[in-house]
Amino acid sequence: MTEQSTSSGSAPHRADGDAWGPDRExxxxxxxxxxxxxxxxxxxIDRQAGTAEHGQVRDWFEDxxxxxxxxxxTDEIGNIFAVSRWVEGAPSVVVGSHLDSQPLGxxxxxxxxxxxxxxxxAALDAAVAAGTLMPQVNVAVVDWFNEEGARFPPSIMGSxxxxxxxxxxxxxxxxxxxxxxxxxxxxSIGRRGDGPGPQAAAYAEIHIEQGRRLERAExxxxxxxxxxxxxxxxxxxxxxxxxxxxxxxxxxxxxxxAASRAVIAVEDVVRxxxxxxxxxxxxxxxxxxxxxxxxxxxxxxxxxLRADRRQDVERARELLLKEFADIAARSRVEISAEDxxxxxxxxxxxxxxxxAAKACRDVGVESLRLTTLAGHDSIPMNRIVPAVMLFVPSAxxxxxxxxxxxxxxxxxxGLEVLTALVTRLVTGELDGVAPGGRLQEAEEA
Amino acid sequence: MTEQSTSSGSAPHRADGDAWGPDRExxxxxxxxxxxxxxxxxxxIDRQAGTAEHGQVRDWFEDxxxxxxxxxxTDEIGNIFAVSRWVEGAPSVVVGSHLDSQPLGxxxxxxxxxxxxxxxxAALDAAVAAGTLMPQVNVAVVDWFNEEGARFPPSIMGSxxxxxxxxxxxxxxxxxxxxxxxxxxxxSIGRRGDGPGPQAAAYAEIHIEQGRRLERAExxxxxxxxxxxxxxxxxxxxxxxxxxxxxxxxxxxxxxxAASRAVIAVEDVVRxxxxxxxxxxxxxxxxxxxxxxxxxxxxxxxxxLRADRRQDVERARELLLKEFADIAARSRVEISAEDxxxxxxxxxxxxxxxxAAKACRDVGVESLRLTTLAGHDSIPMNRIVPAVMLFVPSAxxxxxxxxxxxxxxxxxxGLEVLTALVTRLVTGELDGVAPGGRLQEAEEA
Numbered sequence: 001m002t003e004q005s006t007s008s009g010s011a012p013h014r015a016d017g018d019a020w021g022p023d024r025e026x027x028x029x030x031x032x033x034x035x036x037x038x039x040x041x042x043x044x045i046d047r048q049a050g051t052a053e054h055g056q057v058r059d060w061f062e063d064x065x066x067x068x069x070x071x072x073x074t075d076e077i078g079n080i081f082a083v084s085r086w087v088e089g090a091p092s093v094v095v096g097s098h099l100d101s102q103p104l105g106x107x108x109x110x111x112x113x114x115x116x117x118x119x120x121x122a123a124l125d126a127a128v129a130a131g132t133l134m135p136q137v138n139v140a141v142v143d144w145f146n147e148e149g150a151r152f153p154p155s156i157m158g159s160x161x162x163x164x165x166x167x168x169x170x171x172x173x174x175x176x177x178x179x180x181x182x183x184x185x186x187x188s189i190g191r192r193g194d195g196p197g198p199q200a201a202a203y204a205e206i207h208i209e210q211g212r213r214l215e216r217a218e219x220x221x222x223x224x225x226x227x228x229x230x231x232x233x234x235x236x237x238x239x240x241x242x243x244x245x246x247x248x249x250x251x252x253x254x255x256x257x258a259a260s261r262a263v264i265a266v267e268d269v270v271r272x273x274x275x276x277x278x279x280x281x282x283x284x285x286x287x288x289x290x291x292x293x294x295x296x297x298x299x300x301x302x303x304x305l306r307a308d309r310r311q312d313v314e315r316a317r318e319l320l321l322k323e324f325a326d327i328a329a330r331s332r333v334e335i336s337a338e339d340x341x342x343x344x345x346x347x348x349x350x351x352x353x354x355x356a357a358k359a360c361r362d363v364g365v366e367s368l369r370l371t372t373l374a375g376h377d378s379i380p381m382n383r384i385v386p387a388v389m390l391f392v393p394s395a396x397x398x399x400x401x402x403x404x405x406x407x408x409x410x411x412x413x414g415l416e417v418l419t420a421l422v423t424r425l426v427t428g429e430l431d432g433v434a435p436g437g438r439l440q441e442a443e444e445a
Numbered sequence: 446m447t448e449q450s451t452s453s454g455s456a457p458h459r460a461d462g463d464a465w466g467p468d469r470e471x472x473x474x475x476x477x478x479x480x481x482x483x484x485x486x487x488x489x490i491d492r493q494a495g496t497a498e499h500g501q502v503r504d505w506f507e508d509x510x511x512x513x514x515x516x517x518x519t520d521e522i523g524n525i526f527a528v529s530r531w532v533e534g535a536p537s538v539v540v541g542s543h544l545d546s547q548p549l550g551x552x553x554x555x556x557x558x559x560x561x562x563x564x565x566x567a568a569l570d571a572a573v574a575a576g577t578l579m580p581q582v583n584v585a586v587v588d589w590f591n592e593e594g595a596r597f598p599p600s601i602m603g604s605x606x607x608x609x610x611x612x613x614x615x616x617x618x619x620x621x622x623x624x625x626x627x628x629x630x631x632x633s634i635g636r637r638g639d640g641p642g643p644q645a646a647a648y649a650e651i652h653i654e655q656g657r658r659l660e661r662a663e664x665x666x667x668x669x670x671x672x673x674x675x676x677x678x679x680x681x682x683x684x685x686x687x688x689x690x691x692x693x694x695x696x697x698x699x700x701x702x703a704a705s706r707a708v709i710a711v712e713d714v715v716r717x718x719x720x721x722x723x724x725x726x727x728x729x730x731x732x733x734x735x736x737x738x739x740x741x742x743x744x745x746x747x748x749x750l751r752a753d754r755r756q757d758v759e760r761a762r763e764l765l766l767k768e769f770a771d772i773a774a775r776s777r778v779e780i781s782a783e784d785x786x787x788x789x790x791x792x793x794x795x796x797x798x799x800x801a802a803k804a805c806r807d808v809g810v811e812s813l814r815l816t817t818l819a820g821h822d823s824i825p826m827n828r829i830v831p832a833v834m835l836f837v838p839s840a841x842x843x844x845x846x847x848x849x850x851x852x853x854x855x856x857x858x859g860l861e862v863l864t865a866l867v868t869r870l871v872t873g874e875l876d877g878v879a880p881g882g883r884l885q886e887a888e889e890a
Contacts, residue, residue: 102686102734102736102738102739103733103734103736103739104686104734104742148736148738149736149737149738150734150736150737150738150739153737155737155738209691210688210690210691210692211691211693212693212696228690230690232737240843240846241547241549241845241846241847242843242844242845242846243655243819243844243845244724244726244728244749244751244845245655245673245675245724245749245751245818245819245820246654246655246656246817246818246819246842246844246845247655247724247842247843247844248656248721248724248842249712249715249720249721249724249725250720250721251657251842251843254712254726256708256727256728256730257708257709257712257727259705260704260705260706260708260709261705261709263701263702263705264702264705264706264709267694267699267702270694275694275695276693276694276695279689279690279692279693279694280694281689281699281740282701282702283689283701283735283736283737283738283739283740283741284732284735284736284737285701285730285732285735285741286732286735287729287730287731288548288549289547289548289549289595290548290728290729290730290731291547291548291593291594291595291728291729292594292595292598292600292677292728292729292747292749293547293593293594293595293600293728293749293820293845294547294548294595294728294845295726295728295845296728296730297549297846302737304689304690304737304738306689306690372691373690373691374688374690374691374738375690375738397691397692397693397696398685398687398692398696399687399688399691399692400686400687400688400689400691400738400739400740401685401686401687401742402686
């Protein structure tokens with residue numbers, strides 16, 4: 001696999017084998033440089049959206065993009081665009097990902113896609129300058145704001161605002177747990193821009209897989225054909241606060257005991273489904289008042305349900321709501337659950353999948369069609385323009401943690417495929433293709 | 446019960462039926478006035494140690510004590526003492542409780558004991574001025590710092606430092622979850638004093654019962670004969686952080702699922718013991734990184750074990766450690782547990798129990814001997830001087846919550862008994878009595 005990654009293919013608009021292409025060494029130097037912003041001791045990064053560390057890596061991105069000849073703008077929700085100066089007034093093929101991370105997150109998730117997009121665009125820019133590439137549109141390298149959603153919910157915020165799925169004004173009023181708004185956080189890092197950003201003609205994104213399928217198959221590139229159906233449940237467990245020392249067990253209405261039973265119910269519900277067809281989790285779990293000698297009065301938790309098929313998520317949801325009602329009755333607490341962040345299965349356009357396969361052949365590497373369990377900025381973008389999403393392998397499939405890893409060779413292969421893909425996109429190969437969209441009900445059955 | 450509370454008895458040093466005694470109306474006015482500091486919408490208070498609201502009620506206490514003729518000092522850990530000017534150079538009978546609260550706590554817990562002590566002392570001061578009471582020592586009304594321990598562990602902090610069980614310098618370096626030290630919090634409310642405070646000759650405290658035994662028995666005063674054996678376990682559950690969307694169930698090492706099983710084990714362990722002989726709880730529970738789309742890597746939780754008998758706490762601890770090991774193996778996480786805040790059964794001196802019963806007879810009310818499941822400032826004080834602890838009834842037995850309630854009539858009865866008790870203490874009726882202490886091993890069997 002790694003041998004193939006250094007082979008060169010025949011991109012359709014490439015003049016010859018060595019005339020132009022991404023600068024692999026410069027790309028690797030830049031990518032590894034970004035890992036210094038918010039670096040953690042165990043080799044990860046901690047760059048939650050709107051923090052000082054996040055602001056620093058974004059300033060670096062702006063400086064680097066300007067050095068490479070792009071015009072940098074920031075939109076009303078803090079997305080940063082580095083746009084080429086090729087075709088005055090034309091829309092852009094938007095290419096990128098995000099520079100924010102989870103707390104103690106990995107250094108590849110998101111950041112790889114932004115730095116790869118920048119170097120793909122730089123390679124094209126050199127070709128345009130040399131007269132070997134004749135683009136019909138511009139390229140815009142994007143760093144979306146707050147893909148991770150760890151500090152400000154929901155995740156995939158910046159691209160959802162850009163795509164018109166979230167309102168910009170309302171979204172800027174979202175608060176983090178300390179009460180800081182998105183508006184304030186953006187101002188604190190100098191990224192409260194104006195206006196909607198450049199107009200998009202198409203979208204491309206490369207990302208680490210965050211799964212083991214490429215690694216198992218020993219294939220360097222995944223082409224994403226659809227996303228999983230996902231939703232969250234905002235669950236609130238309300239009991240009664242009392243003294244741990246002075247309240248007899250029979251007199252208690254302990255919200256934490258009931259919430260713990262709910263967490264176990266969320267894990268256990270997967271036994272009703274086929275292995276690997278569904279994942280269920282509780283990641284956020286807040287106890288009130290959270291004092292060592294007080295029986296908790298309330299727990300707020302977020303359940304995350306994801307499956308390849310919509311009806312599996314819906315059935316898991318039904319089973320859990322019934323189980324929560326049983327727990328509430330048994331523990332003498334109240335449990336409420338609210339649907340949140342429901343994201344139906346989205347399919348990427350077939351023409352985009354074919355184009356991505358051609359780009360792999362340009363570079364001379366194998367590819368595999370995959371689904372994505374995780375959400376990505378490509379999903380809202382796919383609602384407004386044809387979008388293409390590529391994956392590179394993740395060691396052991398792990399992500400959102402400090403030991404997330406992808407080899408330099410795999411990173412470079414991905415960069416080369418992305419460059420070939422964007423080359424095809426800026427010359428209009430997806431012109432007239434409709435955006436992707438929600439799978440029809442009939443197809444889901 | 447409430448009729449009796451307004452009857453007057455014959456305190457031994459009281460000149461006659463109407464010559465002196467606590468001013469019930471002024472006491473009630475002052476007590477209810479304190480509920481305005483940190484008042485919550487649902488009728489409780491929120492005055493965690495060292496917060497602005499806590500500082501305000503303490504400033505009120507200082508002003509009120511000075512108006513009533515006492516000299517106010519603050520010691521090295523922020524305990525406030527209001528000392529009488531009766532006998533130059535003599536030690537003091539210390540009487541009081543604490544003005545801090547749990548988050549969304551009740552308005553009676555602690556505050557009642559401080560305001561009652563102030564008015565008992567004021568009544569004695571009037572009698573001394575009138576020449577009808579001849580004290581051998583002074584009285585010092587105390588507001589102990591941080592009895593609740595909700596913000597800074599451990600609870601019962603100020604009285605433990607005063608009693609020499611905790612080191613003052615080290616304790617002032619304790620941090621809250623935001624990293625603020627006790628030192629900084631004390632300075633922020635102007636309560637970083639110097640020195641050890643006045644010397645104690647004896648200690649008395651009145652507090653709400655936080656249980657239902659007085660209510661069930663319809664008796665207005667409880668006399669505490671001993672505390673329960675208590676301990677905490679600091680438990681850390683360490684798994685691996687990963688992506689909720691992209692990590693298959695079989696690949697997870699979810700710290701929250703394992704910690705939830707631990708919470709349920711803590712509740713279930715009581716089935717091995719007689720009903721009402723043990724209470725077990727988890728009140729503090731912190732999830733890391735606590736993001737909706739991240740499988741948690743770590744949960745830190747505090748287990749609270751309390752029983753009338755030491756060996757029951759120790760057996761519960763053994764059963765839980767074994768259960769935690771099973772959970773760790775099954776969930777592929779690591780679970781460590783550290784003993785913390787172990788407080789053996791403490792007995793109050795028999796002579797003090799008898800004196801409290803006499804004080805009840807002085808006032809003409811019934812009393813009942815009880816144990817305390819909860820910790821109180823009287824417990825460390827009982828290690829250095831003879832201490833006497835009184836309870837008044839709690840409606841429904843609830844506490845550490847906003848609906849904590851004791852009637853005005855019961856509050857006044859308690860005030861009158863406390864006044865009679867302190868009258869006996871300042872005239873030397875416990876002279877020569879040894880402090881209380883740990884129950885001997887042989888007696889515990």
